[in-house]
Amino acid sequence: MPSNWDYVFAAYGIAAVTLLAYWRHLARRARALAARRPPKPRAA
Amino acid sequence: MTRALGWLAALGLVAGLAAGFGYAPRETVQGNVQRIMYLHVPAVLTAYLAFGLVLAGSIGYLATRRPGWDRLAGAAGEIGVLFTGLTIVSGSIWGKPTWGTWWTWDARLTSTAVLFLVYVGYLLLRSLIEDPEARGRYAAVVGIVGAVNVPIVHFSVKWWRALHQPSTILGPERSPIDPAIGLALFVNWVAFTLLFAYFLSRRMEIARLEEQT
Numbered sequence: 001m002p003s004n005w006d007y008v009f010a011a012y013g014i015a016a017v018t019l020l021a022y023w024r025h026l027a028r029r030a031r032a033l034a035a036r037r038p039p040k041p042r043a044a
Numbered sequence: 045m046t047r048a049l050g051w052l053a054a055l056g057l058v059a060g061l062a063a064g065f066g067y068a069p070r071e072t073v074q075g076n077v078q079r080i081m082y083l084h085v086p087a088v089l090t091a092y093l094a095f096g097l098v099l100a101g102s103i104g105y106l107a108t109r110r111p112g113w114d115r116l117a118g119a120a121g122e123i124g125v126l127f128t129g130l131t132i133v134s135g136s137i138w139g140k141p142t143w144g145t146w147w148t149w150d151a152r153l154t155s156t157a158v159l160f161l162v163y164v165g166y167l168l169l170r171s172l173i174e175d176p177e178a179r180g181r182y183a184a185v186v187g188i189v190g191a192v193n194v195p196i197v198h199f200s201v202k203w204w205r206a207l208h209q210p211s212t213i214l215g216p217e218r219s220p221i222d223p224a225i226g227l228a229l230f231v232n233w234v235a236f237t238l239l240f241a242y243f244l245s246r247r248m249e250i251a252r253l254e255e256q257t
Binding site: 003004005007008010011012014015018019022023026027029030033034036037 | 075076077079080083084087126129130133134137138140141239243246247249250253254256257
């Protein structure tokens with residue numbers, strides 16, 4: 001059986017890109033929502 | 045808490061890569077392509093966990109009408125779709141050198157594709173309904189009905205003649221896999237579960253902020 005490393009790297013590469021993209025999507029969405037929230041009123 | 049989960053997940057993934065590529069031996073029959081298993085199997089187990097939480101969140105919402113249950117179901121559904129997609133893609137890449145084809149209408153593959161589409165539909169339904177109460181109610185019904193697919197996917201290799209191999213770790217018999225391969229699989233499963241918990245925590249927090257704005 002040949003090593004087929006290209007298939008292994010393709011599978012792990014696609015998984016890494018997908019998971020990183022989802023992580024970045026969550027981070028951007030959280031930042032956008034935090035920026036939209038009104039600032040807390042200052043204590044006198 | 046969420047940040048700590050993120051770091052634990054990152055450490056787990058590094059340990060998983062080390063276990064899968066450094067510690068686990070080269071499989072005798074398939075060669076190195078078998079190492080895709082350390083991605084493929086944890087991905088599907090994580091998807092099962094996610095859809096189990098969709099079921100729990102859906103039942104919880106219908107019983108209590110508390111929005112937290114709906115947030116749990118929605119967040120778990122989104123992440124479940126992500127991991128089911130990874131399962132299908134990694135399985136397809138593994139199938140080409142071992143079965144000679146990227147895809148076949150085998151019972152396991154077909155039921156997994158149906159599972160993926162059902163939860164894509166679940167997410168579409170959630171995105172189409174604006175009223176939070178109606179969205180939670182309709183999505184909960186789909187979340188409960190959709191969960192029926194999980195045991196169908198898992199037992200499909202037993203119930204029908206399939207090209208996909210039967211379960212080796214969640215089957216009733218003692219697992220026949222080499223202990224080193226089993227340990228590498230376990231480390232990767234823990235890492236994926238931690239990553240799932242991290243994503244779930246962040247996604248639920250985002251859903252909470254979305255409800256406030």
